[in-house]
Amino acid sequence: MIIVLKPEATEADANEILDKISSLGLKPLYMPGVERTVLGALGDERVLRQLHLDSYPMVDEVKPILSPYKLVARELQAHDSIISIGGVKVGGGNFTVIAGPCSVESKEQLFGIAEMLKAQHIPLLRGGAYKPRTSPYSFQGLGEEGLALLKSAKDVYGMPVVSEIIDPIDADLMSDYVDCYQIGARNMQNFRLLEAVGKQKKPVLLKRGMSATIEELLLAAEYIINAGNPNVILCERGIRTFETATRNTLDLNAVALLKQKTHLPVFVDPSHGTGVKSLINPLSRAAAAVGADGIIVETHLNPKEALSDGHQALTADDFSQLMADIKPFISAAGKQL
Amino acid sequence: MIIVLKPEATEADANEILDKISSLGLKPLYMPGVERTVLGALGDERVLRQLHLDSYPMVDEVKPILSPYKLVARELQAHDSIISIGGVKVGGGNFTVIAGPCSVESKEQLFGIAEMLKAQHIPLLRGGAYKPRTSPYSFQGLGEEGLALLKSAKDVYGMPVVSEIIDPIDADLMSDYVDCYQIGARNMQNFRLLEAVGKQKKPVLLKRGMSATIEELLLAAEYIINAGNPNVILCERGIRTFETATRNTLDLNAVALLKQKTHLPVFVDPSHGTGVKSLINPLSRAAAAVGADGIIVETHLNPKEALSDGHQALTADDFSQLMADIKPFISAAGKQL
Amino acid sequence: MIIVLKPEATEADANEILDKISSLGLKPLYMPGVERTVLGALGDERVLRQLHLDSYPMVDEVKPILSPYKLVARELQAHDSIISIGGVKVGGGNFTVIAGPCSVESKEQLFGIAEMLKAQHIPLLRGGAYKPRTSPYSFQGLGEEGLALLKSAKDVYGMPVVSEIIDPIDADLMSDYVDCYQIGARNMQNFRLLEAVGKQKKPVLLKRGMSATIEELLLAAEYIINAGNPNVILCERGIRTFETATRNTLDLNAVALLKQKTHLPVFVDPSHGTGVKSLINPLSRAAAAVGADGIIVETHLNPKEALSDGHQALTADDFSQLMADIKPFISAAGKQL
Amino acid sequence: MIIVLKPEATEADANEILDKISSLGLKPLYMPGVERTVLGALGDERVLRQLHLDSYPMVDEVKPILSPYKLVARELQAHDSIISIGGVKVGGGNFTVIAGPCSVESKEQLFGIAEMLKAQHIPLLRGGAYKPRTSPYSFQGLGEEGLALLKSAKDVYGMPVVSEIIDPIDADLMSDYVDCYQIGARNMQNFRLLEAVGKQKKPVLLKRGMSATIEELLLAAEYIINAGNPNVILCERGIRTFETATRNTLDLNAVALLKQKTHLPVFVDPSHGTGVKSLINPLSRAAAAVGADGIIVETHLNPKEALSDGHQALTADDFSQLMADIKPFISAAGKQL
Structure with a gap:
C-alpha cells in the first residue's frame, strides 16, 4: 500500500503513521521526496485494509500496490x-561498462586485462573466482585466491x-574482497x-x-531488498529458446519493460546473451x-587460452572497437559514459 | 559453388564457364562486380565436383558454399x-519506415492514416486485406475491396x-494492386x-x-529467389518463448546475425515483436x-475501434513521438531516413 | 450457445427453434441424442442474446459456449x-495405427512397405507425395505420380x-486418390x-x-468444421523447445487435455515427436x-536410402517389435487395435 | 575410460591396474560383475592415454567414455x-509411488495424509519443510519443525x-530427519x-x-556421484515451454532417453509436470x-486450504482412482508396484 502525504x-x-x-x-x-513524502506499508492485505x-x-491518497512485487516497483518509487x-555511480543518467575475464586465472592474466581496461577508462572490473560450471570436470575457479587477486587488481x-x-556461506568472506556481488542465472x-546477500551492504548484480x-526476476530482487539490501542491479543475459544459432536469445523487450516496471538499474550482458563474439558489438x-x-x-x-568461455571473449582490439562504436548510441540515449 | 574469375x-x-x-x-x-566477376553454380554436389x-x-578460385542456403548468402554476394x-529504395544505407493499419477497414480509416503518415514523410504504406486470423469467427479482412482501397491511397x-x-492463387491479382507482397509468420x-511470389517481379517482405x-528463415528466402524473384526483404517479428509479459520475444540477435549471413535487407516489426504499445518506441x-x-x-x-490488434497500434501522437525518438539512433548507425 | 431441449x-x-x-x-x-435433443446457435454474441x-x-436450459472454439468443443458434443x-473407424474405443514411408519414392518402395504393414494387420497406409521441405534443394516429392502410386497400393x-x-488448389485432385488429407505442422x-479441406468430404488429419x-490447434480444427467438414482428427507431433537431444518435445500433456476439451479423435506421431528411432517404441x-x-x-x-527422414524410420523388424510392445498398453487403456 | 578385464x-x-x-x-x-570385472579411470584425457x-x-578391452558425463553413463554400468x-528399493523392476503434501503444514494435516497413503500401500512419504517460493511474501515452509513432523510421521x-x-548448510541437520534429499528444479x-548432498550417504531425488x-541433468547427477554419493534418482517434472494451458510441459521423451543413457532410476512428477489436477491421472x-x-x-x-499448490493436489478419492487406473500400465510395463 502506498500512502501519499x-x-x-x-x-x-x-x-505517526509509520508507528x-x-x-x-x-x-x-x-x-x-522533493515535493511531498510518500509512505509504504507492506504485509497481509486484510490487515492493511x-x-x-x-x-x-x-x-x-492511499493506493494499493497491484503488482506481486512491491519494493522494486516504480509504483512505489517513481525516480531511478x-x-x-x-x-562508481550506476543508474540514473549513467551508462556504465563493467568488463573483465570470465574467470580469474592468474595475476598476469587479470592485471593484463585490468591495465587494458583502465586505458579505455572502464570504471569497474569483473572476474569469476567461484565458477558455476555445467560439468564437475570443468575448471571451477581459483576460489579465495581469485578473490585476493581481484582485490589487488582493484x-x-x-x-x-x-x-x-x-553459496550463502561465502557472503561475509567475499565482502572483504569485492565491491559488488554477482548472482548468476x-x-x-x-x-x-538471495537472502544472504540481502543481509549484506554491498550491491548485488x-x-x-x-x-x-520478468516477474520472477523482479520477485528475486524483492527477496534481496526485503532482506535489507536495497542496492540491486538487474541484468538481462539472454534466455533459453529454440534458436541454436546463438547461445541464448538476448531479450531486449525485457530491458525496456523492466525500465518501466522498476526503479532499479538494468544492465545487459551481451557476451552470454549472444555467445557469439561478432554479435557483442551490435547488441x-x-x-x-x-x-x-x-x-x-x-x-x-x-581468448584461445581462456579456461572458460574464450569463444565469446573480446580481445583488446575488439574491446577498443566496441567502445568506439557504442559511444554515439549512449549519447543518442541521453546518457553519459 | 562460387567461382571467382x-x-x-x-x-x-x-x-564459356556458364555454358x-x-x-x-x-x-x-x-x-x-567492380573489380572482378564472380560466377555461381548450384545443384547436386557430386555433379559440381x-x-x-x-x-x-x-x-x-573455386569455393564451396558451406551454408545450406546459397543465393541469399553473403558468401555469394558481399555487398548489400x-x-x-x-x-523507394530499401537496404544499403537507408533506414526505411513502413507504417499503416493492421487491417484495411474503410476508405476513411485508411486515408486518415495515410494522410497522417504522409505528413510525417513516411514513404511506404502497409495494410492487410487478407488477414490470417487464429479464429474463424474473427474479422478476416476486406479482401479485394481492401486491395482496391490500398491502390487508391497510393x-x-x-x-x-x-x-x-x-494463398498462391492471389499472386497475380495482388500484383495489380500492391507494390510489395508480405508473407506473414x-x-x-x-x-x-513462397514459390508463387518467387514467380512474380514485385518484392516480398x-x-x-x-x-x-534463422537458418529456416534464410532457406525460406532461398525458395523465393530460387523461383526467380531476387527482391526479398527479411523481417524479424518476435519469436514465441516462455515469456508471457510480452506477446513475443523480439530477437535482435537474429537481426545482427542475419546482417552478417545474408546480403538481403533485414527489417524489424516492433509492433508484433512486443505486442505492448509502450515498448514499440524503445525497441x-x-x-x-x-x-x-x-x-x-x-x-x-x-486504436480502441480497430478491428484487429488495436492494443499495439500507435496513434498519430505516438507515431510522431516515435519518429522524433528514433532519428538520433538512425544517425548514430550511419544511415539515412 | 447450447440449447438443451x-x-x-x-x-x-x-x-421451430432452428428456424x-x-x-x-x-x-x-x-x-x-438418445435421451434428449441438443441444439446449437453460433454467431454474434449480441444477436444470440x-x-x-x-x-x-x-x-x-440455455448455456453459453465459453471457449473460443465451439464446434470442436466437448461442451457441445459430450460423446467421442x-x-x-x-x-476404417477411427476414435471411440479404437486404437488405430497408420504407417508408411515419409515420402513415396517408387512403386517398389511403397508396395514393399505396404506388404509388410498388411502382414502386421495395419489398416491404414500413409505416404507423402507433396513434401514440404525446409530447403528448396531437398527432394520435394513425386507429386501426382506419388498419389497414383498410393491409390494402386490401396x-x-x-x-x-x-x-x-x-496447396488449396490440390484439394479436388487429391480427393480422387486419397482417403484422408493430412495437414502438416x-x-x-x-x-x-483449412478452408479448402473444409469444403471436401474426406477426413482430415x-x-x-x-x-x-492447444487452443490454436482447436481453432484450426474449428476452421475446417466451420467450412463444412466435420471429419477432423487431431495429431500431436512434438513441439519446438530448447531441448536438442530430441528433434521435438512430444507433448503428451496436450493429448490428455485435448481428450477433455474436444470430441475429436487425437493421434500421436512419435516419429516426428522424437526424431530418434529408439524412442518411438516407448513413446x-x-x-x-x-x-x-x-x-x-x-x-x-x-532407411539408409530413404529420400527423407530415414533416421527416424522403423524397419520391418523394428515395426514388428513396436506392435508387440504396444499391445498390452492398448488393452490396459481399454481400447481395441 | 572403461577397462573390461x-x-x-x-x-x-x-x-594392480587400479593402483x-x-x-x-x-x-x-x-x-x-557376474561374468567379468569392469574398471574405470576418470580424469585428464591426456594422462589417461x-x-x-x-x-x-x-x-x-579399453574404451573411451564418449559422453561428457561418466559415472552416470550406461556405457560405464549396463545394469540398472x-x-x-x-x-524401500527403487529402480530395477520396481515401480514406486512417492506421495504427500507439497508443504508440511501441521501434524494433523501430515498425519491425515500419511494415514490415507498407508491405506493405499504407498511406501514413501514426501513433504516440504523448506519451500523455495517465487515470492518472498509466500509461505516459506515450517523449517525444522516440519522436518520433525516428517520424522514422527515416519x-x-x-x-x-x-x-x-x-541450502548446503542444512545437509547434516536434515540427515537426522529424512531418508532422501530432494533437490528441486x-x-x-x-x-x-549438489556437492553437499554428494558428501552425504542418504539418496538424492x-x-x-x-x-x-537432458545432458545438463545428467551432469548435475554426475556432480553428486563424483562427490561420493552414488544414490541418485532422477526426476522429470516438466519443462518450461510456450504452452500456457498447462503449467509445464511434461517431457516423456526425456524419460525414455534417460533410461537409455543412464543406469540411474528415473521418476516422473506429474503434479508439477502438468499443474492441472485432471491431467495427473493420464500422465x-x-x-x-x-x-x-x-x-x-x-x-x-x-486442497482448497493448502498453503501451496492446492490446485494440483489429489484428494483421497482422486488418489485412490489414480492407483486403480495406473496398475494395469505398471503390469504392462513388466514392473511391480
Whole structure:
C-alpha cells in the first residue's frame, strides 16, 4: 500500500503513521521526496485494509500496490535508483561498462586485462573466482585466491570489482574482497543466496535466470531488498529458446519493460546473451538504445587460452572497437559514459 | 559453388564457364562486380565436383558454399542488396519506415492514416486485406475491396503499398494492386506460397515464423529467389518463448546475425515483436542500433475501434513521438531516413 | 450457445427453434441424442442474446459456449466423434495405427512397405507425395505420380491411404486418390488450406504446429468444421523447445487435455515427436496409455536410402517389435487395435 | 575410460591396474560383475592415454567414455542401479509411488495424509519443510519443525520420508530427519548444494531444472556421484515451454532417453509436470508406459486450504482412482508396484 502525504505534512505526521503501520505488524517504508513524502506499508492485505489511513488529515491518497512485487516497483518509487559500486555511480543518467575475464586465472592474466581496461577508462572490473560450471570436470575457479587477486587488481588500478557468489556461506568472506556481488542465472532462484546477500551492504548484480520470467526476476530482487539490501542491479543475459544459432536469445523487450516496471538499474550482458563474439558489438549498441543502464562484457587478452568461455571473449582490439562504436548510441540515449 | 574469375577475365570467358555449368544440368549464376566477376553454380554436389573448374585458366578460385542456403548468402554476394518498392529504395544505407493499419477497414480509416503518415514523410504504406486470423469467427479482412482501397491511397498520397498474401492463387491479382507482397509468420514455410511470389517481379517482405530458426528463415528466402524473384526483404517479428509479459520475444540477435549471413535487407516489426504499445518506441530505437534496415509499424487513428490488434497500434501522437525518438539512433548507425 | 431441449420435445419443436436461429442470421446446429435433443446457435454474441430461447416452453436450459472454439468443443458434443477413413473407424474405443514411408519414392518402395504393414494387420497406409521441405534443394516429392502410386497400393493391399496436402488448389485432385488429407505442422495455420479441406468430404488429419498452443490447434480444427467438414482428427507431433537431444518435445500433456476439451479423435506421431528411432517404441506405449486414439508412424524397408527422414524410420523388424510392445498398453487403456 | 578385464582376471589383477590409475592422479572405479570385472579411470584425457592399459595381459578391452558425463553413463554400468530409500528399493523392476503434501503444514494435516497413503500401500512419504517460493511474501515452509513432523510421521506410519533441501548448510541437520534429499528444479544447477548432498550417504531425488537439457541433468547427477554419493534418482517434472494451458510441459521423451543413457532410476512428477489436477491421472499412466521407475505426486485431504499448490493436489478419492487406473500400465510395463 502506498500512502501519499499532503505537501504540508511534517515529519512528525509521517512518523505517526509509520508507528501505526508498525504497531499492526506491517512493514513501514519512508520515502521522502522533493515535493511531498510518500509512505509504504507492506504485509497481509486484510490487515492493511484495517489501517483506514485515508481518514488521517495529512494523507492525500492511499493506493494499493497491484503488482506481486512491491519494493522494486516504480509504483512505489517513481525516480531511478542510483547505486554506488565502490564509489562508481550506476543508474540514473549513467551508462556504465563493467568488463573483465570470465574467470580469474592468474595475476598476469587479470592485471593484463585490468591495465587494458583502465586505458579505455572502464570504471569497474569483473572476474569469476567461484565458477558455476555445467560439468564437475570443468575448471571451477581459483576460489579465495581469485578473490585476493581481484582485490589487488582493484588496489593497483583503482577499479572496484564485481564477482559471483554461489553459496550463502561465502557472503561475509567475499565482502572483504569485492565491491559488488554477482548472482548468476543459475542461482536467480537460489532463495537462501538471495537472502544472504540481502543481509549484506554491498550491491548485488542479479542476473535473470535462463528461463525466468520478468516477474520472477523482479520477485528475486524483492527477496534481496526485503532482506535489507536495497542496492540491486538487474541484468538481462539472454534466455533459453529454440534458436541454436546463438547461445541464448538476448531479450531486449525485457530491458525496456523492466525500465518501466522498476526503479532499479538494468544492465545487459551481451557476451552470454549472444555467445557469439561478432554479435557483442551490435547488441551492445542495441542495449544502449533500448534504455539499459550499462553492459557487462567478457574480455581476455588471449581468448584461445581462456579456461572458460574464450569463444565469446573480446580481445583488446575488439574491446577498443566496441567502445568506439557504442559511444554515439549512449549519447543518442541521453546518457553519459 | 562460387567461382571467382581473374581480374582480366572477359565476358566471353564467363559465358564459356556458364555454358559448361548449364550443360551439366546445374544452375548458373552471373555476378559481375567492380573489380572482378564472380560466377555461381548450384545443384547436386557430386555433379559440381565433376566440373573441375579450377583447371580453367581464367578461374582464380573455386569455393564451396558451406551454408545450406546459397543465393541469399553473403558468401555469394558481399555487398548489400538494395531493393526497390515502387521506387523507394530499401537496404544499403537507408533506414526505411513502413507504417499503416493492421487491417484495411474503410476508405476513411485508411486515408486518415495515410494522410497522417504522409505528413510525417513516411514513404511506404502497409495494410492487410487478407488477414490470417487464429479464429474463424474473427474479422478476416476486406479482401479485394481492401486491395482496391490500398491502390487508391497510393494514388492519392503517393505512397507505394505493402500487403499480405495468404494463398498462391492471389499472386497475380495482388500484383495489380500492391507494390510489395508480405508473407506473414504463419506462412513462412508455406512453400507453395513462397514459390508463387518467387514467380512474380514485385518484392516480398518475408516475416520470420514464430518458431523458425534463422537458418529456416534464410532457406525460406532461398525458395523465393530460387523461383526467380531476387527482391526479398527479411523481417524479424518476435519469436514465441516462455515469456508471457510480452506477446513475443523480439530477437535482435537474429537481426545482427542475419546482417552478417545474408546480403538481403533485414527489417524489424516492433509492433508484433512486443505486442505492448509502450515498448514499440524503445525497441524501434534498438532495431536501428543493431543494424536493421527499417521497421514496419502498426498505426491507427482510433486504436480502441480497430478491428484487429488495436492494443499495439500507435496513434498519430505516438507515431510522431516515435519518429522524433528514433532519428538520433538512425544517425548514430550511419544511415539515412 | 447450447440449447438443451426437454425430453418430451418433438422434432417439430426443434425445427421451430432452428428456424428462429436461422432467421437472425445465426448458424443453427441440430444434435439429436438418445435421451434428449441438443441444439446449437453460433454467431454474434449480441444477436444470440436477443434470441431469448429460455422463454420457449420446450427449452430446458440455455448455456453459453465459453471457449473460443465451439464446434470442436466437448461442451457441445459430450460423446467421442468416430470418423471413417475409407471405411476404417477411427476414435471411440479404437486404437488405430497408420504407417508408411515419409515420402513415396517408387512403386517398389511403397508396395514393399505396404506388404509388410498388411502382414502386421495395419489398416491404414500413409505416404507423402507433396513434401514440404525446409530447403528448396531437398527432394520435394513425386507429386501426382506419388498419389497414383498410393491409390494402386490401396487397390492391391486394401489399405485406405493418407497423404499430405500443401496447396488449396490440390484439394479436388487429391480427393480422387486419397482417403484422408493430412495437414502438416507447417500448415496448421494456413487458413486457406483449412478452408479448402473444409469444403471436401474426406477426413482430415490435422497436425499441431510446432509452436502452436492447444487452443490454436482447436481453432484450426474449428476452421475446417466451420467450412463444412466435420471429419477432423487431431495429431500431436512434438513441439519446438530448447531441448536438442530430441528433434521435438512430444507433448503428451496436450493429448490428455485435448481428450477433455474436444470430441475429436487425437493421434500421436512419435516419429516426428522424437526424431530418434529408439524412442518411438516407448513413446508409442505412452501415447496409448495417455489416451490417444492412435499413432502415425514412419516406416521404411531400407532407411539408409530413404529420400527423407530415414533416421527416424522403423524397419520391418523394428515395426514388428513396436506392435508387440504396444499391445498390452492398448488393452490396459481399454481400447481395441 | 572403461577397462573390461578378461573373465579369468583375479581381484589382484584388478588391484594392480587400479593402483596404476591412482598413481597417475586419476580416479579409479571398481565395478565387479557376474561374468567379468569392469574398471574405470576418470580424469585428464591426456594422462589417461599415457596409461597404455591395453598392454596389460588381463585387459580385454579399453574404451573411451564418449559422453561428457561418466559415472552416470550406461556405457560405464549396463545394469540398472537399485537404490534404497530407508529400506524401500527403487529402480530395477520396481515401480514406486512417492506421495504427500507439497508443504508440511501441521501434524494433523501430515498425519491425515500419511494415514490415507498407508491405506493405499504407498511406501514413501514426501513433504516440504523448506519451500523455495517465487515470492518472498509466500509461505516459506515450517523449517525444522516440519522436518520433525516428517520424522514422527515416519515413526508412526512406517513410511520413509523425502524432503527438499535448499541450502548446503542444512545437509547434516536434515540427515537426522529424512531418508532422501530432494533437490528441486530451481536448484538443479546449485552446484554447492549438489556437492553437499554428494558428501552425504542418504539418496538424492534430483529434479530436472525447468529449462535444463537432458545432458545438463545428467551432469548435475554426475556432480553428486563424483562427490561420493552414488544414490541418485532422477526426476522429470516438466519443462518450461510456450504452452500456457498447462503449467509445464511434461517431457516423456526425456524419460525414455534417460533410461537409455543412464543406469540411474528415473521418476516422473506429474503434479508439477502438468499443474492441472485432471491431467495427473493420464500422465501417470503414460509415465509407467514410457518406462519410468516411479512417480512423485502431491496429495492433500483439503486442497482448497493448502498453503501451496492446492490446485494440483489429489484428494483421497482422486488418489485412490489414480492407483486403480495406473496398475494395469505398471503390469504392462513388466514392473511391480
